[in-house]
Amino acid sequence: MVTGASGTVGREVVARLVPLASVRLLTRSPACLAPPAPGVEVVVGDFSDPVRLATAFAGVRAVFVVTADPLRPDHDANIIDVALACGVRHVVKLSALAVADPAADDLITRWQRANEERLLASGLDWTLLRPRAFMSNTLAWAGQIRESGVVRGLGRDGRNSCVDPRDIAQVAVRALTRTGHEGKTYALTGPQGLSPADQVAEISAVLGREIRFEEVSQDQARQALLVRYPAPVADALMESARRTAAGAKSGIESGVAEVLGRPAGTFRQWAEDHRHAFTGGQAVLPGGALGNRVGPV
Template identity: 55%
Template sequence: MILVTGATGTVGKEVLRGLPAGSEVRIMVRNPAHDRGAFAMAETVTAETVTGDYADERSLRRVLRGVTKALLVTNDVGAGHDARFLRAARAAGVRHVVKLSAAAVADTGADDPITRWQRASERLLRASGLDWTLLRPRSFMSNTLSWAPSVRSEGVVRALYGTSANACVDPRDVAQVAVRALTEDGHAGAIHTLTGPEAISAVEQTQQLADLLGRRLRFEELTPEQARDGLRGRYPEHVVEGVLGSARRQLAGAKTGVEQTVLEVTGRPARSFREWARAHRAAFAAV
């Protein structure tokens, strides 16, 4: 039995779509009424949905009963979710946890609150006594969906440090590697750093979107102060500072390295931003 957490998220929903025929999967949700119908998977996959909450260790033990492998996705910085999940996993007899982390963990120059939390979470897993696999993706290409409203209505992309490059990755590729780790042998103790095929800047992404849409798009660079103000409307302060710190590291060239992990694990090259954008063209198209 495979447990998938974060099943309505960017990677989790793609993991469900990619599980091979014959898989037995349990999906952890906090609100079954809200999440019902949010999942898509092959008809040959046997799935059940179970209510669980990272803040409630008793519910986690119930969710994990009978599970052999689990995909662990957490995002609440400092909430202790990883620690509770791993205690429950040990008590339930889970053998292998595949954790979604981030490439910044390996960057010695990254010392923001989000990266420190991710490092601590990885240490908990590696010391848990369970088999583990770490997935460390670079930024998701899907982050550019935040541009969609201004692209549709104004033909404008607004972002910080527009010429700085990032070897961003298609979440579908991250999910495919996760599926391999959950369904194949040979991934215990592995750290999979996941990138796209090239480092690309926001200015270049804007041009590729313009080519795809067949319309002119304009790029407007935000100042750090403008970026901070916009982020404060959506995130708590520690997340805001983490995002801005990450952008500064990108400006310094810390995110340009390209890995071949997607090809090595799946046998298929990582998708380009152009391929990702083509699949999501409708999100950016003018109404």
């Protein structure tokens, strides 16, 4: 079973799982999913409703778990309780690499740490995926790039070793369908640390036209976050941005190569493959390690 199947990583997981296994998708909103492939089962459920979760989990061997709300720790607790009751054997959990940094103590990171600790104490077989920021987060800039050629954001020079969501998905599928990944934690990054200015330059090169990055103030950035998120989540994301500016997220990890036997994909390749999002049509706002709400920190 795949949760978060309409999100950035979840939909990539589904695409890769379909040829390999019987797949069930858990969703609150079936209309948000693309039409499922033949043989893919869609069930409606909610992490806050253990009764419906139990129906969804019946007969499931392994589950890919993405939870979305750091203000609802009961969601992960319900998933684990129901998985145990229904005989699920293996949980592959999407977390965040900030969990491994003792200096990271924002709300979102504390929530992910608690989720991991709960899973490790459950008695279930587990695999933890800890990515850095998704390369696809830059899709949020697509409208600005198309309309003005200017990206306005925070932290011009703060480097993050962002990772291609397709790499995360491929690692998840290996863990779900092959033995030997139980009890493993994989730190997933791209091959280099890139700042927002670096990413803008890469997109500019791909599109063959000038795009500029324009720094906004801390207050402007927080106000923009408050449009989408509750204040505690917005403040956690601002703290995450401060850690990025201090260089806490630029390190390169080997998890992708360890599992897949090849280097992690580059941002340039990701941008080439998603050129259309920056040139026309409607950009899809990215999800992340917290589902469709915010990306990993």
